[in-house]
Amino acid sequence: MTIEQRKQNAVKMLHASARGDADAVRELINDDFQFRFMQQADSWSADGEEMSAALDKENYLAYGVPVAKQITRDGMHFTEELILADGDYIVVFGHSNAVSLKGQPYNNNYCWRMRFSGDRISELYEYCDTHLAHEVLFG
Template identity: 35%
Template sequence: MDSEHYRAQFRGIFDALANGDSRPFVAAMADDFTWTMRAADSPWGRSWRGKRAVREELFAPLFAQFATPYRNHAHRILVDGDTVVVLCRGDVVTRAGRPYCNEYCFVIRMRGAQMIELVEYLDTALVHAVLAPPVLAA
């Protein structure tokens, strides 16, 4: 895959996310996908290994805190070989009525058209101020 293909792929993914549609993002995750949130001082700071773990242990408890559809707007997409860097801003209101509009830097490693690793850098002070710790479904 070349740089322009990845740039177009992620423009499409983030155009959908900007409209509250996460399906293209989830579809691009490989089954062995790993998501690492760099938030060492937060209960959210850890790695999730496997697409299923990401959906059940990260997305489910996170999205359960949201009262409005989650939207994410990409400001810049940079590509170098099989690495894609996305600078973006999330936009959602929590069930507690608080806005959660975090700024992110996603560093994504690709294998063909599939994401195999995402490292997330974010404002951890905002995470502490707005989000409750993750609660996993029984």
């Protein structure tokens, strides 16, 4: 797989996650996939449920992917501003253009770091303003 194909698949994965499409995400990630929401706390709360900041493949597909539709009116609507590649790593800088369930705009800045193993993604680290996310989406 070329670097350009990896960049394209990284963006596909972000958009599939943003719209809650677990089947599309499943096609892009490895069995050893790990997601990490980059915050100091080991967990976060969504709709009264405690969620780990780190998820394996099955938990990401079951809980991580659908959460975008559960905490926004119609998904995150991610846009990419810059995509960088270094070996097995793809880094995407972008932002969300979402509306919370309470009608508040959720325009957060993001950095996603993905590690590929072969043609699929094995690791996704998500960096964003966690204070804004908690205030607007979970507050």
